[in-house]
Structures are given as C-alpha cells and as structure tokens.
Amino acid sequence: MSEHTASTPSVSVIGLGAMGSGIARTLLEAGCQVSVWNRSREKVDALVSDGAIACDSPADALKANTHVVVCLTDYAAWKAIIEANDLNDCFEGTCIIQLTTGTIDAVWEHAVFIEEHGGRIADGAVMCYPRDLGTDAGSLLMAGAPDVLEACDPLLRILAPNWTNLGEDIRKPTILSRALMVDVGMTLIGIVNGAALASAGDISLDVFKQHANNVGSILAAEKSRLIEAIQDGNTQETQASITSWGEGQKAVRSVAQSLGTNLVLQDAVKTVFDEGERLGLGEHDLSALVDVFASDPGS
Numbered sequence: 001m002s003e004h005t006a007s008t009p010s011v012s013v014i015g016l017g018a019m020g021s022g023i024a025r026t027l028l029e030a031g032c033q034v035s036v037w038n039r040s041r042e043k044v045d046a047l048v049s050d051g052a053i054a055c056d057s058p059a060d061a062l063k064a065n066t067h068v069v070v071c072l073t074d075y076a077a078w079k080a081i082i083e084a085n086d087l088n089d090c091f092e093g094t095c096i097i098q099l100t101t102g103t104i105d106a107v108w109e110h111a112v113f114i115e116e117h118g119g120r121i122a123d124g125a126v127m128c129y130p131r132d133l134g135t136d137a138g139s140l141l142m143a144g145a146p147d148v149l150e151a152c153d154p155l156l157r158i159l160a161p162n163w164t165n166l167g168e169d170i171r172k173p174t175i176l177s178r179a180l181m182v183d184v185g186m187t188l189i190g191i192v193n194g195a196a197l198a199s200a201g202d203i204s205l206d207v208f209k210q211h212a213n214n215v216g217s218i219l220a221a222e223k224s225r226l227i228e229a230i231q232d233g234n235t236q237e238t239q240a241s242i243t244s245w246g247e248g249q250k251a252v253r254s255v256a257q258s259l260g261t262n263l264v265l266q267d268a269v270k271t272v273f274d275e276g277e278r279l280g281l282g283e284h285d286l287s288a289l290v291d292v293f294a295s296d297p298g299s
C-alpha cells in the first residue's frame with residue numbers, strides 16, 4: 001500500500017464482496033484513505049489488514065467521508081441496509097458513487113431518494129473483473145451531474161483510468177452495460193453450448209478450442225460491420241441472408257437433436273429467425289434482425 005497524502009482522496013466503501021473488496025484494495029494501493037463497512041465482519045477485517053479503516057456501522061461509513069462507494073448484490077440489499085440502520089438522515093452533503101448493478105427503475109428511485117435526502121449521486125456500472133481495476137483494462141460507465149462527476153474524477157481515475165462519462169441521465173450506465181451484456185452473455189453461453197455439442201459428438205475440447213479461436217477471430221470486425229449497417233440503415237445488402245443463417249441454425253438444432261443435447265438455446269435462436277422470416281426479412285442481412293428486436297410485439 002502507498003502512503004496516504006493530502007493529494008489522494010479519502011473515501012468510504014460499503015459492500016466488500018468480490019467487487020467492493022477489489023475497489024477498496026485498488027484505492028488503498030493508490031494511497032487513498034479508505035473506510036470500509038460490510039455486513040459480514042470478516043471481509044472488513046481482511047481489508048483492515050491491508051490498511052483500511054473499519055467502520056462499525058454503515059452510518060459510520062457515511063459519516064467518515066464525503067465520497068462513499070456502494071457496491072452490493074443489488075439495490076434491494078442497499079434498501080435493506082438503509083432501513084435496518086435508519087440511514088435516512090445520513091446522506092446530507094454526501095456523494096454516493098453507486099456501483100451496484102440495478103434495474104432502470106431501481107437506479108432512478110435511488111437517485112431521487114438520495115437527492116431528496118440532501119445527497120448527490122453518481123451512478124455507474126463496472127464493466128470489468130475486480131482484478132482489472134486500476135489497470136487500463138478497468139472499465140467504468142458513469143452518469144451524474146457534471147459537478148458531481150468532476151468531483152469524483154480523481155477516485156474514478158484510480159479505478160479505471162479511462163472511465164466513461166455518459167452524461168447526466170442516471171439510467172445510461174445501466175442501459176449501456178445491459179446492452180453490452182447481451183453480447184457478452186450470448187457469446188459465452190454460445191461457446192459453452194458449443195462445447196457441450198462437441199463433447200456429445202466425441203470431438204476433443206482441445207480441437208474445439210483451437211477452432212473456436214479461429215472462428216472467433218472474425219467476430220470483432222463482424223460486430224462493427226453489423227452496428228454500422230444498422231446505423232446507416234443499410235441492412236438489405238448481404239453476403240449471407242437471414243434465410244441462409246436460419247438454415248445454418250436449423251442444421252445446428254438438428255445435430256444437437258441427433259446428439260441428444262438440450263435444445264433450449266437452439267429453440268430460442270429458431271424463434272428469432274422465424275420472427276425475421278415472418279417480418280419478410282429473409283433476403284436481408286443479419287443486421288436486419290434489429291427489426292425483430294426493436295419492439296416487443298407483446299407490449
């Protein structure tokens with residue numbers, strides 16, 4: 001841990017799970033004075049041995065510093081902490097840097113609550129593993145009033161040197177992070193499903209991995225191409241139509257069925273392509289599936 005100096009910020013961290021502990025440690029390593037509180041005491045003690053100051057209650061953590069990072073499982077946990085510890089009067093003059101993953105409604109209601117109780121709010125989404133914090137791979141999407149984000153900047157820079165300012169709309173980090181998680185989630189679920197399929201067909205996972213990496217190398221360029229086609233409204237021109245992609249996916253489903261693997265993912269993919277055909281997009285580019293996703297026909 002570096003020495004705390006007047007030029008390094010002081011901060012409290014509430015919630016010392018994998019991410020909250022990573023945040024507290026990264027701030028300590030940068031020389032910040034860090035006060036910590038967590039429901040389970042052993043996580044506080046582990047941080048104290050790294051140089052943090054223990055708080056006996058969340059109220060103490062809120063009183064200890066103007067800037068307080070909150071990083072919990074969800075907003076319900078934070079609400080439970082506020083209620084159980086009668087914290088309503090502890091937010092006056094405090095800036096909450098809320099890094100808990102939430103729903104749009106929870107994020108909005110929380111911002112209103114903090115401001116009604118005299119606090120300021122910066123809401124964010126962490127887009128990296130705890131081990132990436134403090135490195136160039138650290139990624140934080142943030143929103144809040146310009147003066148709030150400016151005041152938080154020294155802390156945010158320590159966690160993620162290239163943190164992203166999404167402006168004043170407090171919901172934006174939640175929306176962008178979930179949009180990105182669709183991609184990450186589907187890609188990773190896809191690779192796990194592919195591994196199950198390869199194994200069921202007696203293909204070695206070493207061979208699967210080698211080819212998965214080769215196929216995966218086209219993904220970055222293809223993602224950019226799809227986004228640009230949607231941006232330009234140019235989703236008709238294609239080298240592989242939705243119908244031909246759909247046929248390929250039907251073949252995946254048939255192989256999965258022959259090998260006796262679970263078809264839950266193939267059925268979901270089939271629904272997407274069926275919907276594309278129903279909208280008359282069969283001859284269009286894969287990017288035209290944006291019309292399938294653009295609105296919920298059930299709403």
Ligand SMILES: NC(=O)c1ccc[n+]([C@@H]2O[C@H](COP(=O)([O-])OP(=O)(O)OC[C@H]3O[C@@H](n4cnc5c(N)ncnc54)[C@H](OP(=O)(O)O)[C@@H]3O)[C@@H](O)[C@H]2O)c1
Nearest residue numbers: 015016017018019020039040072073077100101126129130
């Ligand atoms: N881990 C990651 O790689 C990662 C990456 C990006 C974003 N995030 C986000 O960061 C946030 C924290 O994730 P995490 O990985 O640190 O989760 P975690 O390891 O499961 O930690 C959860 C934290 O929430 C606390 N908590 C849960 N319910 C509570 C309650 N009712 N009252 C008081 N405290 C409660 C836990 O306290 P106890 O220790 O007492 O159980 C712990 O401090 C989540 O919103 C997650 O989506 C995590």
